[in-house]
Amino acid sequence: MAEHLSQSELDYPFKLLEYINGFRVSKVIFSACELGVFDLLLKSQTPLHAENVAQELGTSVDGIERLLDALVGVNILEVELIDGTACYSSTDVANLYLAKGSAKSLYDMIIYYSQTVYPLWNNMVDAVKDGENQNEKTFGISSEEIFQAIYRSEEEMLKFMGLMNSTWVLDGRDVSTAFNLSCFKSIVDLGGCSGALARELSRAYPSSLVTVLDLPKVVQLARQHFDEQNDTIMFQEGDFFNGDIPPADLYILARILHDWKEDKCLKLLKMIHARCQPGGGVLLVEALLFENHRGPVMAQLFSLNMLVQTEGKENPPSRYSNMLSSAGFQNIQVCRTGKSYDAILALK
Ligand SMILES: C[S@@+](CC[C@H](N)C(=O)[O-])C[C@H]1O[C@@H](n2cnc3c(N)ncnc32)[C@H](O)[C@@H]1O
16 A cells, blocks of 8 residues: 555545445455355356356356456456356466465455454444454453453354464465574474464474464364374463463464553563573564554554454564563564564574
8 A cells, every 4th residue: 555645646536445445345355255256266167157156156146247247347357258248267366365275275364354353343433432342342242351252152263263374374484484493493382373383383494393382272173173184283282371381492472462461461471581491582473563653554454453353452563672671581683574474583
């Protein structure tokens, strides 16, 4: 997105209208994913008419035709007119990122955004007024314990784990190699969820032993649903706020601190520092804001997401550095990857 809307917007607000309609574009992609449009087009050897798609997916012809046209309009699908009839086919980008079975599929992310995040954002005005998450208003679940709200059913837990998993398909390699971590022979990913980032770390540092620690039910579901053949990582059940922090050379906190108020972040960092050997460290993986409040817009939007769903926020590097120093860490280094997630390494 442009840093400033240009003066030409005063003649006609093209960019502004694009932003205002952003929710419609999101909903077009979400709906197509939920209906299975991209999977069908990937499977099909030939371009399909709206009638074929409607029949296969059990939709109205008129509805699906409008949805397919909108997807063509945003360049996610292709269309050609054969004897006056529109025939739709997929694009490489849709096949790679939007079809369910692709190795780089963002399907799970999209489902979570559509079914959980979208309803939460519907209460953004109240979230901004109250400065609080909107779990209770949106889903009728008390927001005292955020992970009780986020994990309000096994189905929701699995969807959340799917979301966490799909991020690292895109960003796992960049954050794992933001620093050379090969000197850390044992790595524990605290709150490592499905293990996707841990697997990337294990691939990048094959001689290191990588363990994921997460809440018992999360670990059980990770073992059932996200297990990989010849998995190189280990799982351990525990509660990091209760001091369940196994010995390790390096601790990973990926998208953990952004969930919590500062006092809890400090408590956790101090417990990790106490467990660390001199020379050991902690790697924070977060979407870092710029210090000057000018972006990146993705991190600013994530921070609003933290507002509607958690008790935390996204931060600029200085805030994380202050927390790390207060907990006793030193040699703090920041690496911006230029993608959605960045890394901060600090040593004891
Ligand atoms: C926002 S998710 C981040 C997951 C993962 N690190 C990632 O970046 O994909 C937060 C994770 O912290 C875990 N978690 C929350 N409270 C925890 C606790 N007290 N002890 C251990 N894990 C916890 C959640 O189950 C969840 O997997």
